[in-house]
Each structure stands twice: as structure tokens, then as C-alpha cells.
Amino acid sequence: MKKILSAYLELTKPRIVFMILVTTVLGYYLGGKGINSWPVLFYLIIGVSLTCAGASVLNQYLEREYDSKMTRTRNRPIPSGRITADAALTFGIILSLVGLFILYVEVNILTAFLSLLTTFLYVMVYTPMKRVSWLNTTVGSVPGAIPPLGGWAAATGTLDFNAGMLFLILFVWQHPHFYAIAWLCREDYQKCGFQMLSVIDPDGDRMFRHTLFYAAILVPVSIIPVFTGQTGLLYCIGALLVGCAQLWISQLFVKTRTHADAVKLLKASVFYLPTIFILILLDTRF
Incomplete structure (x- = not known):
């Protein structure tokens, strides 16, 4: 059980989620000129963590065939066989939906929309674009730069x-x-x-x-x-x-x-x- 849980945790890319949270909280702090609501910040952190983790899982689901060919990614949970592709897909969808729901209900609609946009651009645009055009780096930098906007929107309701x-x-x-x-x-x-x-x-x-x-x-x-x-x-x-x-x-x-x-x-x-x-x-x- 411990190995399975560890594999699921690895699938979410915790270090990347942490960095995204740092930029999100920074946006919240600067937008609100301080922490103006600890409950909102709490739900922001939970919601963003889940949606970002979900996006990472879905990205690895879509790239599982390619990850198995690369030295630096072949030992990831899906290509190594520790987690099945179907289980990863279900896990990623659940994480994303729960995270978006929390942001929509407990934070605000703009923050939820920005998280949805981040997930869409990362999973549905950037991921397949890596096999189509060299512009994927520039396109992928857009969802990577949205998290502080989500934090700002959580604090102010606007941008x-x-x-x-x-x-x-x-x-x-x-x-x-x-x-x-x-x-x-x-x-x-x-x-x-x-x-x-x-x-x-x-x-x-x-x-x-x-x-x-x-x-x-x-x-x-x-x-x-x-x-x-x-x-x-x-x-x-x-x-x-x-x-x-x-x-x-x-x-x-x-x-x-x-x-x-x-x-x-x-x-x-x-x-x-x-x-x-x-x-x-x-x-x-x-």
C-alpha cells in the first residue's frame, strides 16, 4: 500500500506543485497587500494544489508512450507499470474537478476560471504541441505564468x-x-x-x-x-x-x-x- 500511495504522490509532481503554490500565494499576498483572509488562502492553496496535481497527472497520461522512451522519464509511475494508464486518467480527472470545485465555491469564479484555463492550456494545448511546433516552449510558458494571477484574483476578485x-x-x-x-x-x-x-x-x-x-x-x-x-x-x-x-x-x-x-x-x-x-x-x- 505504501508503494502504491508513493507512486500516486510521485505522479502529482509535488515539487512543481509547491513552486506553483509559491507563485500563487505571492500573487495573493501582493494583490491583497497582505493576508486579508486566512480561510480564503487555505482554500486557494488546496484548490490550486489539486488542479495543478491533476494537470500533471493528465500530462503524464497523455505522454506515457513517450515517457517510456526517454531516459529521464522511463521510471515514472505509468511507464514503469506502477500505476495503470486508466487509473492515472481517473485520478487526474478527479483531482482537477475537485480542485476547480473548491476554487469556484470557496474562493471565486475568476480564480476557478484561471485554474481551468491553466489546466486546459497545459494539458490540451502545450502537451500535444510538443510534437508539432518549436513554439511549444513559448505556449507552455503561458500556463506556467498564470498561477500568480489566480492568487491575485483570489485576493481582489479582479486583475x-x-x-x-x-x-x-x-x-x-x-x-x-x-x-x-x-x-x-x-x-x-x-x-x-x-x-x-x-x-x-x-x-x-x-x-x-x-x-x-x-x-x-x-x-x-x-x-x-x-x-x-x-x-x-x-x-x-x-x-x-x-x-x-x-x-x-x-x-x-x-x-x-x-x-x-x-x-x-x-x-x-x-x-x-x-x-x-x-x-x-x-x-x-x-
């Missing part, structure tokens, strides 16, 4: 320009992050016919241009909240420092095109996001 800035930062940030992954996993992606830039352009010239472009524009995009009055000097200095550091690592990766520098960029992008969030919280609080 505004400042909420859009959170979306934009997350949207731009995902490109260098996932291009680094695409370079590291290009052989696996090629086996499955995934149309990543690192696959359709083996030399990587286009992908490297995109990597450098998004890393560069992330620097000015990240400080837009300073000019709208949402954040101040502390955030501005910190965002510029970490943004320029990631840009420097990106250009190093573009120059060398090595596995080691791809890993450095991946680590830098993972470090960047929580640092930006911490800076926002510190700046708005103090």
Missing part, C-alpha cells in the same frame, strides 16, 4: 496591470530555464519526436539566440514593478543583480554550448525565481 507584471516576469523567465533543459535533454526529445528548438536545429543557433534574448529582456522586465510603484529600491537593486548574473551565465552558455554551462544556467534560473520573490516580499514589507 490589473500589477498582476500582469507578475505574469510577464514568470513568462519571460521560463524561456532560458526550459531552453537549458531542452539542450541537456535534446537526445531524449529527438527519440520522441518532440519539436524542440534543440532538436529541429541541431547546431542550436536559433535556440541560443532565443536564450540570450529572453535572458536579456528579463532584466528590464523585472524592474517594471519599480516604475509602477509596486516595489522600491531594495527590489530594484536585487533584481538587477540577479538578472545581470543570469544574463552573464546565459551568454557563457551561448558561447561554449557545453553541458556544464547548460547546467549552470539551469541552476541560475532556479536560483533566480525564489530570489526575486523574496526581494518582492522584503521590499513590500519593509
